Amino acid sequence: MSRRTERRGIHVDQSDLLCKKGCGYYGNAAWQGLCSKCWREEYQQVRQKQIQDDWALAEKLQREEEAAYASIQGAQSQSHSAAATSQQPQAHASLTPFSKFEEKKTNEKTRKVTTVKKFFSPSSRTAAKKESQEGKTPSPSIGRDAGFDTDQVSKDFMDFLKNLQKPGRDIHKQCRAFLISLSNKKHDLGADELSECVQDFYQNLADRLIGHFKVSSESVEQVMDQVEKYIMTRLYKSVFCPETTDDEKKDLATQNRIRALHWVTIQMLCVSFDEEIPEVSENVVKAITDIIEMDSKRVPRDKLGCITRCSKHIFSAIRITKKEPASADDFLPALIYIVLKANPPRLQSNIQYITRFCIPSRLMTGEDGYYFTNLCCAAAFIEKLDAQSLNLSPEEFERYMSGQASSRFSSSNGDVTDSASGSDAMPSNPVLVQLNRNLDMLSDLSTRQEALNEAAAKLQADLLSWTENVKREVNDILERYPLQVPSRTVSAIDTNNIENNLPPPLTPEVFAG
């Protein structure tokens, strides 16, 4: 019996049953061969370690998340401040040398990696999802592009300078030195001093190229274009609409002014556009787009390029309308009209920026300079615009400015003939025509509704008075014919009737016979 059990059962050595730690107690398979006491010790240690690890991981994730959130916030606030004016942190970055940009770029990269990691890590799944959704929209468009642009510009600049060999190295050295010296003192300088510094740098560099390296004047122009592009991309954030000036205030004033002048028409400015021709209105739209686009460029030359393109579209429009080349007599009013229509963002700031930091030769004699001068004229004209400059009487001008009169639609008294003639004189904009028609219909509707309301009120009054009338009539009649109830004498049915009407009772007749 005992032998059989030994054979059939599992052979277990005595030593196997003891605790693996060798404490002398018996172990248990469930505790991995340890006795209860040893197992508790061991288990506690492992668990503690596990808890610590988990804690560390959680902390790490938390940090990453915060970092990512902060950078997104940064990007967002950057976009906000780009719309406003003070861009100090970004400005700083844009001034520091190339290495910083590399750093910035790698930062961007790591952030992206952590976002991806988080996406897969289970502990913060929901947070990561939200993060990536939030992060997707603003960061690629603003945060990265700004850095990317500057990077691209520096790269282009280097490539360009490589072709120039020895002068190229010198130019690079000069530009770097200039940027560093300017970044050191930029907080002490006003806008005009900064402008002077940059202009002096242009002049000195050009002189040096001609005098020292014997570069031809054509290539000096090319070099200066590149230098301007490189330097102004770097300086843009700190010198565009700086806080030391009242450019921003002027921008707002101009913007409000243009808004207040929304009623100015082609006829008042004597612009030779015929917007009924589709090509003309197409060119007008293009010109408006170009002048608005100016604000998005950083380099003065690119901004001037936008103005020039805008001007070319205006010339096309005039050419199509008048069938002859446009003179300044046609061009300036047209440009004023376009500026009024477009209300370009930060107009004064842009004008000031170009005046301060553009290469002077381009501004003074070039074609771009001519168009820019015209834009300055347009801005000055709009600022000082009064009744006389639109051939209006002061009273009329006041009426338009206060919004009492409108050149587009005479809604003041809803006169039928007036509004009809108004829509005849309208430019052929189909939307406006439609709008006018809708307004007509609405005013018609409102008059009809008023009539309806009146009728309803009348009906109500009628109803009320009708009941009153009926009541009064009834009362009248009642008064006139008071109720007379004849007093009825109640008598026995048989008394008088029988006595009067009935024939006398038959008396028996006796017949003799």
Place this chain on the structure above:
Amino acid sequence: MAATGGGKTYSFKVVLLGEGCVGKTSLVLRYCENKFNDKHITTLQASFLTKKLNITGRRVNLAIWDTAGQERFHALGPIYYRDSNGAVLVYDITDMDSFQKVKNWVKELRKMLGNDICLCIVGKILLLQTRFSGGAIVVVYSYAESVGAKHYHTSAKLNKGIEEMFLDLCKRMMETAQAEERLKGNGASQSASSRRGVQIVDDEPQATPTGGCCSSG
């Protein structure tokens, strides 16, 4: 702009002033494109035109800026003629009001730009038969002389007097530029030509001290 082969290249800015519809456009189109009232005029615009000249071996780039002549834009004049080397003032000889406008312009130009600017007063003739009365012509010429300007009679239709007028204007502008160069002395002469008509004058004194950031590099 210096030493490219022969002489120096001058860049001049000339503003074109005159009342609206006195025919500034046809004048400048005739000069730059040699076209008058022609179906073949292909240029998009006649408000900014350039002309390259060669005068006594010197290359001259002429940029002609048209200005809006309407009365309501009169106040914008200074923005246009800032830093210009020459001005062409156009009037219609049959319209003495337009000559009065010219007088106003001259007064303004002399006040703002002093004697640095060379002036040409141009009387536009539509038809050759149109003649001034004797008295008027004396008045006009003596006025031009009194303000240091030259007077011309031109006709864009007949292509008369325009070429001569611009040529003379260029010569006078070159003389002015050269005189200015000499004034600046020998030291600055190499940069003077490139600065001429280009640099804002106020920057001149600061150029040397702040130049440190550039030359030290």
